[in-house]
Amino acid sequence: MNLIVWLIAGAVVGWVASNIMGTDRRQGLMLDIVVGVVGAFVAGYFLSPYFGIATINQRDFSLPSLLLSLGGAVVLLAVVKALRRGRVTG
Numbered sequence: 001m002n003l004i005v006w007l008i009a010g011a012v013v014g015w016v017a018s019n020i021m022g023t024d025r026r027q028g029l030m031l032d033i034v035v036g037v038v039g040a041f042v043a044g045y046f047l048s049p050y051f052g053i054a055t056i057n058q059r060d061f062s063l064p065s066l067l068l069s070l071g072g073a074v075v076l077l078a079v080v081k082a083l084r085r086g087r088v089t090g
Contacts (some may be wrong), residue, residue, distance in 0.1 A: 002059065009056045010036030013066060017073035021081065035073050043072025 011029060014036030018027055027035070037057065044055040047068055054060035055069045 005061065006037075006056060006059075007033055009061060009066065009069075010034075010040065012036065013039060013056065013069045013073050017070055017077055020074055021077040023077055023081070035076060036069065039071075039073025039076045040069035041072070042076050043068045046075075047071055 011033045014032035014034065017035055017039060018032060040055040040057045044057055048055060048058075051064075051068060053064045053068045055065050055072065057069075058065075
């Protein structure tokens, strides 16, 4: 049951982050889940030590953990967007 809640929380976090970053048109539900879960990992690695808050990957489904995971997902999408801008398409 925890896996289902974790995937739903990841999907919601990824969807909100993609709406904030303007990438929602290009990704579906599966990529939203990936962005949410990987964003929570990024937040857990970089942001959690500064704020002292666990992320959704650490089995904490409180509002602060969801917001911290959202911050990590936004940072992840910003980095991906910056890397894509530098790529030459032909």
